Amino acid sequence: MDFNWRAWNKILHRDIGYLSVATVFIYGISGLAVNHIADWNPNYTRQKVIISVEPFTSIGKEEIIAEAKTKLQLAEDPQNYFRPDSSTAQLFYQGITYSIDLPTGNVLKEASPTRPVLFEMNQLHLNATKGFWTYIADLFAVALIFMGITGLFMLRGKTGLSGRGKWFVGFGVCIPLMYWILYLYS
């Protein structure tokens, strides 16, 4: 029996395409988000609240923490404590930071919750987790190359690669090539 490479080309393109749809969406959406990282934070939202309490009178670490817990009605001890300068004390809780201006009693409460779904997509897209995802991302990259190649041979005739396809492929090659040449010499 003759080996029908076009039929296999179609089968593999279709099934690997199905398998890759979710990852294509993740990389595509995250790509849009992180492309504009200079203009916005694609991972976190920043929440800031100013709370005004009476000026702090304590000096030592334990006393400042105790005074802050009373004034800010915090039930638990902070995870950590830091003095960035002589007038500021910072109290760190899980996901929340209190920066206290001791002489005035002005407290900046900050939280940076993640943007749901988008954060996870960005972590996968940028391979922030490293580990096993590196291999999955490699497989996905190979799958994309494979789909690019098999996609070229999906159709025959006027709409195939030998017809109008070659012009589109040519334009597709020219776009990054021309951009790079202009970038180098402009």
Add this chain to the structure above:
Amino acid sequence: MRYYIMFLLLFVLALNAADKKKFGKELTLKEKTKISDILAAPEKFDGTLVQVEGAIVAVCEHRGCWIKISSDREFESIRFKVEDGVIVFPMEIKGQNVVAEGTVSVKTLSKEELIKQGEMHAKEEGTTFDPSSVKGPQTTIQLMGEGAVVLK
């Protein structure tokens, strides 16, 4: 289809097995250096690989490409800078303790460079920066990070 689902489950399990507390390379040094010692005599440590420990008091929100580690002395901290994308620190680690290894980098920046850096940092941290606060050239000390382990 059964094998396909099993394959997917294995993927998910493998993903969850990733250590969320280790970043970058394994720590190699046996002894820690006090951050206060580095800041007191930076030239002595310039270009040296050191291991430090402290609380994470700030994290780069945009790219997770640096953390600020508190010193053992009050009012001091050091910036632990990593290569963009090689290590990505999540915001969740803010306030936790860390043991980190990196090479001490001491650089003198011009007034213009400091203003540019200050504006960039302010944008990353979501704060404001007053260029008039820069009076002249200044020496900056940071660790070029290689690996870190976040402790509870």
